[in-house]
Amino acid sequence: MSDDRTCLLNPGPVTLSPRVRQALLRRDLCHREPEFAAMQADVRNRLAEVYENADSHYAAVLLTGSGTAAVEAMVGSLVPRDGKALVIENGVYGERIAEMLRVLDRPHATARFEWTAPIDLAVVERVLETDREITHVVAVHHETTTGRLNDIAGLGQLCRRREIPLLLDAVSSFAGEPLDLAGWNVEACAATANKCLHGVPGICFVLARKSALESGKSAAASLYLDLHRNYREQERGGTLFTPAVQSLYALQEALREFADQGGWEARHHDYCLRSQLVRDALRRLGVEMLLAERDYGATLTSFLLPPNVQFAPLFDRLKADGFVIYPGQHWLSERIFRIAVMGDLSPQDLERFAASFARAIAC
Ligand SMILES: *Cc1c(COP(=O)(O)O)cnc(C)c1O
DSSP states (O other): OOTTOOEEOSSSSOOOOHHHHHHTTSOOOOTTSHHHHHHHHHHHHHHHTSSTTOTTTEEEEEEESOHHHHHHHHHHHHSOTTSOEEEEESSHHHHHHHHHHHHTTOOEEEEEOOTTSOOOHHHHHHHHHHOTTOOEEEEESEETTTTEEOOHHHHHHHHHHHTOOEEEEOTTTTTTSOOOTTTTTEEEEEEETTSTTOOOTTEEEEEEEHHHHHTSOOOOSOSTTOHHHHHHHHHTTOOSSOOOHHHHHHHHHHHHHHHHTTHHHHHHHHHHHHHHHHHHHHHHTTOOBSSOGGGBOSSEEEEEOOTTOOHHHHHHHHHHTTEEOEEOOGGGTTTEEEEEOOSSOOHHHHHHHHHHHHHHHHO
């Protein structure tokens, strides 16, 4: 393997395509130039068009920051101060949302499930039944902690019946998994440039109902992460503060490439094939998955560390061959490792990974 190619098998940032990397080298640009306004408008439109039927009712608000900034802007701006959010937790990212609401001093309740368990909709229904103060439900679409794709269709139906808006952390699923925004009663979803969209870190965004951005009063307790203020300024072609210009160059190119490659359905299909390749190869080596195979989304698989294999030496051996894998978090850190397949990866890369993995656990 050449020294300059690293395959990132972590869930973002991702291995860049040559085309996206090259976009970082476009000319220097001030964000007050008309060319910036045109690029920003193009990126916002393309984001709203990723899922069919979304573009007429939803608008993208760009922020400079990592995915967490988008999630925090979403819950901070859209859960009213006199409202109450129900946060669904079955992993690190759901728990992080509850932590945000604690920091924001915003009324909230949690529906907590084991990290290895699905969302129990009957439990959620009971909470909504008994706690009539709840105005919003917040959930994680793809729980990157384990790779579980949560049943947001089911949760969305529940919310729809009660007319409770759903706020979604779609950071590791946006553009890589099916997402029925209107059908699932999604008021807004948060995502980032550098996961399934294959851009570079620096830009994140919230795709929200225009009605919520236009008529709703922002509940934001932050100037920087106020979605409504950012939206109004971006609608005028401006930006409130200095954006990550080069990251936006890369995102624009990544979105063009995404469209050229066939959009989210093609990307989803591609991820399914990649994950299947990795799962089959590791299964042949006797490596087991943490969850049942049907519980995973397309983008990431969590595997149990084989007996007598520690994460650190495994990581080092694979890295020496050009592959970066991802550890588990908290109590899973000694038990699992994770393989994400986002980014500019070929089947050959993954075949070489499987061979490298076989050598690494044999020594
Ligand atoms: C990656 C990720 C985030 C955001 O992480 P950042 O490090 O802030 O980009 C949030 N939620 C989920 C589910 C994620 O996978």
